[in-house]
Amino acid sequence: MKTTLFRSFVIGVCLMICGSAQALPVPITGSIDATSGGGMTATGAWGEIAPEAKLSWAVTALTTKPGFWMYEYTFQVPEKELSHFILETSSTFTVANLSSVTGGWELGTWGTEGNSNPGMPEELYGLKFPGSNLLDGFLVVTDRAPMWGSFYAKDGRDGTDDVFAYNASFGEHSSASISGPAPYGLILVPDTKSTSIPEPGSALLLGIGFLAMAGMRKRRIS
Numbered sequence: 001m002k003t004t005l006f007r008s009f010v011i012g013v014c015l016m017i018c019g020s021a022q023a024l025p026v027p028i029t030g031s032i033d034a035t036s037g038g039g040m041t042a043t044g045a046w047g048e049i050a051p052e053a054k055l056s057w058a059v060t061a062l063t064t065k066p067g068f069w070m071y072e073y074t075f076q077v078p079e080k081e082l083s084h085f086i087l088e089t090s091s092t093f094t095v096a097n098l099s100s101v102t103g104g105w106e107l108g109t110w111g112t113e114g115n116s117n118p119g120m121p122e123e124l125y126g127l128k129f130p131g132s133n134l135l136d137g138f139l140v141v142t143d144r145a146p147m148w149g150s151f152y153a154k155d156g157r158d159g160t161d162d163v164f165a166y167n168a169s170f171g172e173h174s175s176a177s178i179s180g181p182a183p184y185g186l187i188l189v190p191d192t193k194s195t196s197i198p199e200p201g202s203a204l205l206l207g208i209g210f211l212a213m214a215g216m217r218k219r220r221i222s
Contacts, residue, residue, distance in 0.1 A: 025063055027072075028146065030182045031056040032167060039185040042165035043119065045079040046155075053077045053153075053165050059146050059178070059188050068099055071140040071190065075131070080155040080163045082131030085138060086110050086117070088149040089126040090192035093142075097190070100141040104130045110152070118162040120152050121170045126189070131155075142190050148174040148182070149189035 032039035034052035046053035058072045075085055095107060110116075111123040129138045131153070150171060154164035168185030176183050 025061050027058040027060040028179055028188065029056070029058045030188065032182075032185065032187060034165060039168050039182075040165055041168050041170075044161050044163035046077050046163055046165050049078040051076075051078055055151060055153075055165075055167075055187065057188055062141070065099065065141070068141055068143050069145060069190075071142070071146075071188070073138045074135065075138075075153055076135045077155075077165075078134070081133055082136050082153060083155045084153070085129045085131055085136065086124055086152045087127045087129070087138070087140070088124055088151060088189045089144070090147075090190065091125050092192055093126070093144060093190060097142050097144055098140065099143070100139070101127070102129060102137070102139050115162075117152060117154060117164070119154075119164045120166065124150060124152055124171075140190065144190035144192070146178045146188040147191040148176060148178075148186040151187055151189075 031054060033054040034040045034042035034047040038052070038054075040053060040055065041047070042053045054076050056074045056076075060070045060072075062068045062070055071087075073085075073087065075082060089107075093107070106128045107126070108128070109123055109125045110120070110128060112118060112120050127140065129136075150167050150169075152164070152166045152170070154162070167187055169183065170185070172186065174183040174186055178188060182188075
């Protein structure tokens, strides 16, 4: 009888805490910029005039749509308004993985052909968004969990120079925790697989639940 009551209590507490954690998702935020050591390479006015170009992100696991993540990006420059912004996704990413996305987007492989993306270190597969301001925002809702990846952005020419920017570790990836410190020169982008991983807080609670069940089993054996 005591074992049954104890088991019910532990399960009830775990469900209550897990429910609270899911009800208050915490965005994973970060940014890189074109200042010295800021993690971004930028040319022309974007890297020479303060405040230099800056990219910020906030990634949230959606409780209203379980299994989906919302990616919010803000790209800000001091001069030379943004022409377009390319966000890396994995090569297996398709339109079917999108639930919602800001208008005017395209999905494909982007390179430097025709000088459309001058200075891009290598081809990038992902979502391309048009821009038109000194401050542009982009939103993507997808079933792909976050990983560390790349971006590229450009505008027209500043005199004889092309104006563009990309992350300092362009083309690289990292297995670092998405909730920990950002690896130098990388940003959060949609991952290669549909998400089935819990949020950091939920993962801890899940572990506590498993320990509690193991303890109950030991009590029964005793």
